[in-house]
Amino acid sequence: MNRTTLSLIACTTALAAVTAFAALDTPAASGADPATAAAELPVERTSLLCPAPSSSDIADTSYTSFTPVTKGTASGGKAQLQAATEQSADGTSGSKKGAGKKPAAPVLTPKTPGTPATGDTSGADTPAQVGTADGKYAPGWTVQETTEVVAGTGRGLQGVNCTAPDTEFWFPGASTAADRTDYVHLTNPEDSAAVVDIELYGKDGAIKSSVPDGFTIPPHGSEPILLSTLTDERQTDLTVHVSVRSGRVGAAVQALDDKVGGDWLAAADDPSAGLVLPGIPKDATDVRLIAFTPGDADADLKIRLASPDGLITPAGNETLHVKAGMTTAADLGDVTRGEAGSLVLTPTDQSVPVVAALRVVRGKGAKQETAFIPATAPVGKRATSADNRGKTSTLSLTAPTATSTVRVTASAGSEGGAPVTKTYTVKSGTTLDVPALTPSGLQGTYALTVEPVSGGPLYASRTLTSTAAGVPAFTIQTLPTDRGLVSVPRTTEDLSLLQK
Helix, strand or coil, rough: CCCCCCCHHHHHHHHHHHHHHHHCCCCCCCCCCHHEEEEEEEEECEEEECCCCCCCEEEEEEEEEEECCCCCCCCCCCCCEEEEEEEEECCCECHHHCCCCCCCCCECCCCCCCCCEEEEECCCCCCEEEEEEEHCCCCCCCEEEEECCCCCCCEEEEEEECCCCEEEEEEEEEEECCCEEEEEEECCCCCCCCEEEEEEEECEEEEEECCCCEEECCCCCCCEEHHHCCCCCCCCEEEEEEEECCCCCEEEEEEEECCCEEEEEEECCCECEEEEEECCCCCCHHHHEEEECCCCCEEEEEEEECCCCCEEEECCCCCCCECCCCEEEEEECCCCCCHHHEEEEECCCCCCEEEEEEEEEECCCCEEEEEEEEEECCCCCCEEEEEEEEHHEEEEECCCCCCEEEEEEEEECCCCCCCCCEEEEECCEEEEEEEECCCEEEECCCEEEEEEEECCCCCEEEEEEEEEECCCEEEEECCCCCEEEEEEECCCCCCHHHHH
């Protein structure tokens, strides 16, 4: 998936302006061209999309917004999260509801960077949300949607990071099995309709869709597409490919099970020869790996678990052969065996791009719950988990190839408390579950911000847990880079002379 949190207009304008100025520079005496160097500046505008949370009348949903404090930002700006249907073509609210009708209030409006903002809704009629942030609120802006459903299909804790609009998404781990009800939620933030294709791939390859001409998502609209209406085939493991012919959308799969709860399946990282799936809970009772290669060549992957003590190979699951164009799955059982762990997939021979995800189950018998871990990009410079609740949050850090030093900050609480920062060392080939790091004098929810300081690439995820009627409910969100900074060419020329 080609993720971006920077407004294309803002980015194009900024780059054009800087490039125009830099073109007036002359090469340095050493022969190096200063225009080829790049500076990293905070993004100026960000958009995020949150899917409609639930069709259950007994669903309770919370939204948590957080922007890390970032040096170099403008002093002004604002952010808000509002129902998609409240957005108008001119960027104001209410025009879609008819003249004279007062628009609905935003579900949340952040007050200041560095402190979370929260909002709550309930019931089955909560719409998809469109979020925008600019100025000091834009760099690294993160919004978490968390829903509790106490009974019925998909009961448990369902969570998803609201994502930027894009044009391509991969979802290994979906299903059309009899006990699954899976929807692809598509949200269009633009002023014109989006045309979207949905392709399904099962164990035998591509599955013919009953809707070959794609879907039209109206401007500022959102549509849940039930996967079982696209095919008569019942497949336990599917890979869903969402591609956009026109416009941009946000996409996420809501995977609901009649017996073992459910959760949101976020898009996997772009197809790659090597993948990391971080943060398998140490008490996971069943883990299933689903993989797919979109190319013409088969992939052979070496499976290893990054444990607290180093990389180990799961007995009986040393490798996985993924046939080209076919979805392949492997049952790994209780692979973590009571310890923190992350899955690391590497090619055994030739490099073939692959997408992958894990379906993770906690609990036993009738008291089971499900969550998903898609392969994810590394943290990069910074990543944030917005919705954390004291001892019910676990941050998992993985350094698959080289030791990494990382700074973790627990923000101020949404209703009070002071930030706390600690530095951790994650040894090469290991996973570290960070013990509960909370703000001093915490009141409300808080954010966790992860910033690598030195060493190799770092991967992260956050697990949020709760218990209802004895069911170990949980949800897992991976933490790729927040893309709060953008690279622009440097210039050393004194441009004040151009004004004379």
